[in-house]
Amino acid sequence: MDMIVTQGLCKTFKGKRGAGPVEAVRDVDLQVRAGGIFGFLGPNGAGKTTTMRMLTTLLAPTRGTATVVGRDLFREARALRQDIGYVSQKGGAYEYATGYENLVLQGRLYGLTKAAACAKADAVVARFGMAEYCKRDVRTLSGGQRRHVDLGMGVMHDPKLLFLDEPTTGLDPHSRARFWDVIRTLRETGVTVFLTTHYLDEADNLCDTICIMDHGRVVASGPPEALKRAVGADFVTIGVAPEDAERARALLAGAPGVKAAELAGDAVKLSVEAGERALPALLPRLAEAGIAIARVEMSRPTLDEVFLRTTGRGMSEAQGESDAEGGAGGWG
Ligand SMILES: Nc1ncnc2c1ncn2[C@@H]1O[C@H](COP(=O)(O)OP(=O)(O)O)[C@@H](O)[C@H]1O
Numbered sequence: 001m002d003m004i005v006t007q008g009l010c011k012t013f014k015g016k017r018g019a020g021p022v023e024a025v026r027d028v029d030l031q032v033r034a035g036g037i038f039g040f041l042g043p044n045g046a047g048k049t050t051t052m053r054m055l056t057t058l059l060a061p062t063r064g065t066a067t068v069v070g071r072d073l074f075r076e077a078r079a080l081r082q083d084i085g086y087v088s089q090k091g092g093a094y095e096y097a098t099g100y101e102n103l104v105l106q107g108r109l110y111g112l113t114k115a116a117a118c119a120k121a122d123a124v125v126a127r128f129g130m131a132e133y134c135k136r137d138v139r140t141l142s143g144g145q146r147r148h149v150d151l152g153m154g155v156m157h158d159p160k161l162l163f164l165d166e167p168t169t170g171l172d173p174h175s176r177a178r179f180w181d182v183i184r185t186l187r188e189t190g191v192t193v194f195l196t197t198h199y200l201d202e203a204d205n206l207c208d209t210i211c212i213m214d215h216g217r218v219v220a221s222g223p224p225e226a227l228k229r230a231v232g233a234d235f236v237t238i239g240v241a242p243e244d245a246e247r248a249r250a251l252l253a254g255a256p257g258v259k260a261a262e263l264a265g266d267a268v269k270l271s272v273e274a275g276e277r278a279l280p281a282l283l284p285r286l287a288e289a290g291i292a293i294a295r296v297e298m299s300r301p302t303l304d305e306v307f308l309r310t311t312g313r314g315m316s317e318a319q320g321e322s323d324a325e326g327g328a329g330g331w332g
């Protein structure tokens with residue numbers, strides 16, 4: 001089943017104070033299957049939050065159609081909201097209540113009885129590992145702990161589809177990794193997760209499928225592995241003794257799967273179709289010729305190369321642009 005299907009989704013904001021209109025989202029076609037982690041990737045200002053706000057019924061599209069959890073975004077908005085959870089970038093927890101109280105309150109807002117809300121809050125605390133700090137006021141929590149509370153609030157009513165807007169922005173690497181683990185446990189329980197991020201490594205590590213946005217348009221979509229593969233070859237570098245280098249290069253140049261072979265110092269640098277398949281056949285060739293191998297390295301194209309290839313500029317450059325525009329894309 002498809003969790004989200006959109007066709008030609010557009011959002012144009014009227015310009016304020018003489019500024020021209022902003023085409024924040026342009027003709028976005030999406031298909032998100034049930035049961036995985038879907039990453040919406042792009043630099044600041046790409047249109048990620050605007051798209052997510054439309055899909056969660058918080059913002060009316062200018063044009064286009066969308067079905068979310070099998071329900072029409074326009075005609076069945078109320079029923080649709082019961083099936084989705086949404087955690088905004090800022091989160092929605094009350095600072096002067098404890099994490100636990102926030103969870104229970106959220107459950108009550110969704111119509112759970114007091115007992116049911118407490119039981120669910122206990123389960124969320126256990127599942128997300130929040131026992132240590134859930135009885136403290138939210139204002140005293142670390143960034144990572146707060147994000148766990150926000151996430152817990154988003155799942156109190158057992159949504160089928162959970163939207164997370166930049167859930168790890170600003171967290172340190174350790175907190176990010178812990179947060180990823182929690183998101184993975186959600187996937188295991190069958191929740192479909194739709195998250196936005198501008199971290200390439202996050203999209204690569206966490207997401208089953210990604211969609212790359214730039215200037216309001218989708219520029220690439222698919223599983224991260226497939227996108228990277230489409231960019232091009234893997235690189236394999238094999239270090240040998242200097243006197244063997246040219247002989248090694250000539251031997252390897254003709255091996256199956258090798259597209260190009262060049263010398264790089266006392267190493268041979270190969271461009272190969274699929275490193276993991278090519279490598280086991282390459283090493284014996286050298287051994288048979290009596291060439292000792294000093295080191296082996298393999299590297300793959302990254303999502304940054306995917307972004308570069310599809311937009312003509314690097315992701316960090318793109319992030320810089322929106323900062324230069326005075327943070328027009330903003331984080332809010
Ligand atoms: N309420 C608004 N009014 C006018 N322009 C907006 C509004 N919200 C967002 N935008 C503009 O739409 C574009 C996309 O913003 P946004 O969806 O927040 O991007 P992202 O979440 O990818 O950083 C940006 O140029 C932003 O300035």
Ligand SMILES: [Mg+2]
Pocket residue numbers: 048049050165166330331332
């Ligand atoms: Mg945003």
